[in-house]
Amino acid sequence: MKKFLLLVLFLVISGLAYSQQEKDHKTLNQVEVAPPEFIGVHNAAIFLNEKTPHSSLLMDYMKTKVEYPAIDIDRTNEGKEIIRFVVNPDGTLSNFKVINSVSSSIDAEVINALKTTDGMWKPGYNNEEFVPMEKEFSMVFKIIGTNDLLSRATVQFKRGNKLLLIKEKPKRALQHFDQGLVYVPESKPLLFLRGLTRYELGDKDGAYLDWKRIKSLGGIEADGWLDKYSEMEGYAEMMKTVNE
Structure with a gap:
C-alpha cells in the first residue's frame, strides 16, 4: 500500500513539474x-x-x-x-x-x-x-454652468455637415469640425467628416491622420450613418485606411 501511495505521489509530482515546464516553455515563446x-x-x-x-x-x-x-x-x-x-x-x-x-x-x-x-x-x-x-x-x-461638451460637439457636427454637403463650403465646415473635436476628440463621425473635408481641400496628410485616429479608436461601426457620404471624394481612401 505504501509503495502504491509513493508511486501515485511520484506521478503527481512528475506531472506538475512537466506542466510547469510546458507553461514556462509557452511563456518563453510568446511575445509579452x-x-x-x-x-x-x-x-x-x-x-x-x-x-x-x-x-x-x-x-x-x-x-x-x-x-x-x-x-x-x-x-x-x-x-x-x-x-x-x-x-x-x-x-x-x-x-x-x-x-x-x-x-x-x-x-x-x-x-x-x-x-x-x-x-x-x-x-x-x-x-x-x-x-x-x-x-x-x-x-x-470645463467651466461650471456651461453646456455639456457632447451637446456642443453635436451642434458643431450639424453645422459643419450642412456647410459641407448642402452649401458646399468646406473651409467653413472645417472650422466647425475642428471646434467639435476640441470638445469630443474621440468622436468618430467628427473625425470622419473632418478627414473628408481635409481631403477635399487638398490636405491629404491631415485626412490620413484623422482616419488613422479612427482606426486606433476601433474603426467605424456599420450603423448606417456613412451611406450619404459614400459618393464623396476621398471616401474610398478613408475606408481603406480605416480597414487596412
Missing part, C-alpha cells in the same frame, strides 16, 4: 508586452513587481498640479486636452506631442505638469526588455 505604468514616486523604474497601480493615480496627481488658466476661463475655452509622450526605459519622459488642443496655454499647463512626473514611471517592456513606449494623457477642461 506591458505598457508603462505611473507609480507616483521618484525612481519608479526600479520597481519591477507585478503590482498594477490604480488607474486614477495619474489623474489624481495631475489634479494637484494643473490649474485652469485664467485667460481660458475668461474666454470660455473648454474641451478635452490630449497629450502624447514617450516613457523611456529609465522612467523619464520625452517627445511630448499635442494630440488635441483646447488652447496653447492649456497645452503648456498640462505638458509642464506631466514633466513633473519625470522618473515616476515604471517603463513598459517587450519580452522582459524595457523599451521606450508611447502613452497618452487626457484631461477635460
Whole structure:
C-alpha cells in the first residue's frame, strides 16, 4: 500500500513539474508586452513587481498640479486636452506631442505638469526588455454652468455637415469640425467628416491622420450613418485606411 501511495505521489509530482515546464516553455515563446505604468514616486523604474497601480493615480496627481488658466476661463475655452509622450526605459519622459488642443496655454499647463512626473514611471517592456513606449494623457477642461461638451460637439457636427454637403463650403465646415473635436476628440463621425473635408481641400496628410485616429479608436461601426457620404471624394481612401 505504501509503495502504491509513493508511486501515485511520484506521478503527481512528475506531472506538475512537466506542466510547469510546458507553461514556462509557452511563456518563453510568446511575445509579452506591458505598457508603462505611473507609480507616483521618484525612481519608479526600479520597481519591477507585478503590482498594477490604480488607474486614477495619474489623474489624481495631475489634479494637484494643473490649474485652469485664467485667460481660458475668461474666454470660455473648454474641451478635452490630449497629450502624447514617450516613457523611456529609465522612467523619464520625452517627445511630448499635442494630440488635441483646447488652447496653447492649456497645452503648456498640462505638458509642464506631466514633466513633473519625470522618473515616476515604471517603463513598459517587450519580452522582459524595457523599451521606450508611447502613452497618452487626457484631461477635460470645463467651466461650471456651461453646456455639456457632447451637446456642443453635436451642434458643431450639424453645422459643419450642412456647410459641407448642402452649401458646399468646406473651409467653413472645417472650422466647425475642428471646434467639435476640441470638445469630443474621440468622436468618430467628427473625425470622419473632418478627414473628408481635409481631403477635399487638398490636405491629404491631415485626412490620413484623422482616419488613422479612427482606426486606433476601433474603426467605424456599420450603423448606417456613412451611406450619404459614400459618393464623396476621398471616401474610398478613408475606408481603406480605416480597414487596412
